[in-house]
Amino acid sequence: MGVPRAQVVLRTLTVPVLEDIRELASMVHLQVSKDLPFRMDEAVVDFKVRRKIVPPVPRVEGDAKIEIADAPPPKLEVLVAAVKRSLVESVEQTAAAAGLKVCALGLLPYANVRALDAFKLVDDEQAVALVSLRPDEMNIDVIAQQTLLFSRGANVKLPPEKPATADATVPKVDAPGSDTTSFIRPESFAEMVTIEVVRSLHAFSGVEPNRSVARVAVSGVTGHEASVVEAIEKRLNRPCTLLDPGTVFDLPAEAREHVAGALPAIGLALGCGDESGLPFDFLNPKKPAVQRDMRRIRILAGAAAAVALFIFTLAIRQHLINRHQKVLTQLQAQFSAEDKQRKTFQAMVRHAGVVRDWTDGGRNWLDHYAYLSAVLPASEEVYITSLAVSGTGLIRLSVQARSGETLAKLDKQLRAAGYDVKPLAITPGADRHGYDFRSTVELIIPPKQVLDLSKVKTPPRPADDVSLDPSFNKGGGG
Numbered sequence: 001m002g003v004p005r006a007q008v009v010l011r012t013l014t015v016p017v018l019e020d021i022r023e024l025a026s027m028v029h030l031q032v033s034k035d036l037p038f039r040m041d042e043a044v045v046d047f048k049v050r051r052k053i054v055p056p057v058p059r060v061e062g063d064a065k066i067e068i069a070d071a072p073p074p075k076l077e078v079l080v081a082a083v084k085r086s087l088v089e090s091v092e093q094t095a096a097a098a099g100l101k102v103c104a105l106g107l108l109p110y111a112n113v114r115a116l117d118a119f120k121l122v123d124d125e126q127a128v129a130l131v132s133l134r135p136d137e138m139n140i141d142v143i144a145q146q147t148l149l150f151s152r153g154a155n156v157k158l159p160p161e162k163p164a165t166a167d168a169t170v171p172k173v174d175a176p177g178s179d180t181t182s183f184i185r186p187e188s189f190a191e192m193v194t195i196e197v198v199r200s201l202h203a204f205s206g207v208e209p210n211r212s213v214a215r216v217a218v219s220g221v222t223g224h225e226a227s228v229v230e231a232i233e234k235r236l237n238r239p240c241t242l243l244d245p246g247t248v249f250d251l252p253a254e255a256r257e258h259v260a261g262a263l264p265a266i267g268l269a270l271g272c273g274d275e276s277g278l279p280f281d282f283l284n285p286k287k288p289a290v291q292r293d294m295r296r297i298r299i300l301a302g303a304a305a306a307v308a309l310f311i312f313t314l315a316i317r318q319h320l321i322n323r324h325q326k327v328l329t330q331l332q333a334q335f336s337a338e339d340k341q342r343k344t345f346q347a348m349v350r351h352a353g354v355v356r357d358w359t360d361g362g363r364n365w366l367d368h369y370a371y372l373s374a375v376l377p378a379s380e381e382v383y384i385t386s387l388a389v390s391g392t393g394l395i396r397l398s399v400q401a402r403s404g405e406t407l408a409k410l411d412k413q414l415r416a417a418g419y420d421v422k423p424l425a426i427t428p429g430a431d432r433h434g435y436d437f438r439s440t441v442e443l444i445i446p447p448k449q450v451l452d453l454s455k456v457k458t459p460p461r462p463a464d465d466v467s468l469d470p471s472f473n474k475g476g477g478g
Helices: 021-032 085-097 108-117 189-207 225-236 253-259 263-273 294-339 342-361 365-375 404-416
Strands: 009-016 043-053 059-061 064-066 075-084 127-133 138-144 147-154 170-173 181-184 213-220 240-242 382-390 394-401 425-428 437-444
Touching (some): 009 043, 021 075, 108 263, 127 225, 189 225, 213 225, 365 382, 382 404, 394 404
Parallel strands (some): 127 213
Antiparallel strands (some): 009 075, 059 064, 127 138, 394 437
16 A cells, blocks of 8 residues: 555655664654654655765876865765644554555556656666646656656636636646746646646746756646647656556456556556565554664663662661671570579679778768767667768668667767767657667768777677578568
């Protein structure tokens, strides 16, 4: 199948010479994407190399050699055709609905190029204009050396059975190169076609000023082809031929009347049979080299690195957890063993605190303790239940006494021993040993107090004192 010229975007590009067809396709896609009327991802692009443009070479005049400095490198002139992808998909769906499979999807003007080559009208150097007539439009393709040089379409409808009475005029353009322009009312379909052919040849001469059209060929099944050939030959004054595929391809007489309008189909069939294939095939276009999406590659590489880092972090985390768990297990076993000795440790801490307080106070509290043991009444009258000291030089005693007179005597004895005694607060508080009074005594050590243990004498121990007996119940007091 072939795509009509009206549905194709054609561009002529000049690109660097590239041997790799995929690299050339990449360059073509890059350049043509700049001026397509639709997005590149919606397009199917194919191309054909027209010719190689070689820069001027050094000329030799006599014995002198003139070199051209900074000559540009060779270039390729490429004809690019692009159609919408939706058109290709529509053709495939239509063929599938008819129970057919599309093998190739070419370009109609190049199908005409291939078909015209079978007629051998001119040699390779001359250009031929092929006029393809259809009931509602016409195409003019200029061909040389099996290459499409120019293509133009025009809406030319078959005239009604009765001539139109409209007063509109159509410009009459003389043959290329003439400056004469007049206005006529076209009286026939052949005249309208001729006017469009002249316009097309004028446009072609502007594109290719150094090349002229040597012959015109006409094809179609409108019934007006013979009159069109006559009108064109008369207007342009150059050979004009009506193409008859049936004669060229030696078809049976009954098939010749049907094959006259099948010139593009014949050209497509011939192109598919050629060793090089179709110049344009939108079903299997020349594809560029796969372009690496570096942004996507960087994103994927970053994601992979992040995943690897995450897995590595998890492995390190698990290793550290296992190591610390092992240490924790060891510490828990050690703690369980040492927790059994906690009470002993706490007592040691308290004792150490007391010793630290004594040391920090800068006083010999043991001497005061021994001194107080000597100056206090005998244990039959009073005993100490607790003793506390502070770094500020304060001694606090909790005592249990037989009577209030004993506590009054205690106050006098402590003052006589050199201590400053705060007034005693006596409260009843009998214990199981018959000591009915309780008091807290606070002693302030004067700064200039000097202890002389040699001048005091400790009261004798009672005869029934068992405090040094290891089996004695330490919860009692005596």
